[in-house]
Amino acid sequence: MARNYLNPVYPHTMADPFVLRHDGLYYAYGTAPVGADGRAFPVLRSRDLVAWEPLGHALVPPGGHDFWAPEVAARDGKFYMYYSAQGIDDADHQLRVAVSEHPGGPFLDAGVVLVPDQPFSIDAHPFRDGDGQWYLYYCIDFLELEDDHRVGTGIVVDRLLDMTTLAGEPRVVVRPHEDWHLFLKNRAMYGAVYDWHTVEGPAMQCHDGRYYCFYSGGAWERENYGVSYVVADNPLGPFSRPAGGGRALLMSTRPGRLIGPGHNSFTCSPDGKETWIVYHAWQPDMGGRRMCIDQLHWENVRPVTDGPTWMERPAPSGG
Template sequence: MTEYVNPVYPATFADPFVLRHGSYYYAYGTAPGGADGRAFPVLRSPDLVSWEPLGYALVPPGGHDFWAPEVAYDDGMFYMYYSTQGIEGRDHQLRVATSADPAGPFVDAGVVLVPDQPFSIDAHPFKDDDGQWYLFYCVDFLELEDDHRVGTGIVVDRMTSMTALEGKPRMVHRPHEDWHLFLKQRTMYGNVYDWHTVEGAAVLKQEGRYYCFYSGGAWEKENYGVSYVVADHPLGPYRRPEEGGRALLMSTLPGHLIGPGHNSFVASPGGDETWIVYHAWGPDRAGRRMCIDRLRWEGGRPVTEGPTATPQAAPV
């Protein structure tokens, strides 16, 4: 393929995460479940553009509303981190499932990763150069501190194994901007708040610094977009870019791609390019579909032309 046009897959495929393993890319996303009762569609591609469906990846342990799968590979095993609600009557909780094959089936390990939180979503496993794994994920914050707003934010914890956390989470980023608004006068936890959201962490290391990209705003609206914070260590502290105040990496392309976000990153087939993989609504609002665009660095800052809706040069 010499060119592509977004979206690169025609069906609903929200929260896309792409794992490169061997000579293939595997994509996992949030979408309605399969006829076999499994959750999370899985796709395979040799080039990030042509995708074939492989069925559904997760054998559900119960529950419903399966969200935002991400897969890590470690010591011959694949680990899928995801959230679901309804198990033991609880709201969304982070869980982990394992498989010997990137296409699955993934079988739940029987572990709730953050049992002390009433709500946890959007797990993002990150492996540092020294081999240490960290898990970035989202929880709710009801306290007003500094200029932070009430709502969903991102924390990070050290992983003691692929199925356990140290239990010492540190705050990465909380909503603080008007564009982070999810819903005014939202009833939550027995009270009413102007609820703000930052979610969908994805981490890249660049020149010794850690960039935690996030999506902010309301996932179904035009204000949803991608920005980032920066730290010198995976555990932080994370600082905001000086030019903040808007979605710095990606925002709605009116009339074409609406609410781009919840992204992952992956290298091109040749390994010389970094690509951002994200979802966006089309004008028909029929579903969030998977899109890709190049990421580059200018003066130490991440830059992309996306979201794009015209023919682009394919990954090389």
């Protein structure tokens, strides 16, 4: 097993990486071009989070195109993939769910649009609380101004009644509210022009009884993209912002090294003693968003990481 690692840990495009640990193995899913077999979402397998074996592609598309940001939840012997697709029934990106008997796929679409009342929904993140209740964090667009919120894409949360049905009672987790959340000035959207801001890519972590929803803000192809978080006492919120939110508090661009780190997931080391953040970043050639890993630490109530790192580092423990 690996004693050290070097980012990126996989040499090909693997944006929005999500890692599921199952039966002692890690499975990674990401956004990338559709495979030669017509399936979407590359799936990789690893024993140590460092050496990754490609298994092909996971999703049998139900139609459409531009498949984004897969995340997988395991329940009662089945695996549920949450993702967005564009162009099905001429719709913009909508969240859907697909099901498989194996984490490597194939995943077959369940024929369900999870948020049918929204014209645009992406970046679903399933989360199981300690009492067994499942929640889904996801992104929609906000056009109204309220308090210091900006127009743009933000994150909401809803309860899952079962793995393919939401309660239909979404609550706001975080909307864009900082200058660094800018996606594009003068963006034409919904028949108007806005300075569009974005927070996306939710990922939940619990620490000392509190719920930390990590998010990525800014423009995914630019240097302002990075990772920050909001905090609550309940999975449904209300969520508060930590001090210092005028910058990405967890992870941001390292100029000339790794650019635009973000859209992360979390997993544990092989021995279960460490928490690792799995994310994508551009290298200076901007040749594709590639999968990286770094360890997450806690300084009392504050999450910290040395990432994004580009030098050789100790590999996850127990690998």
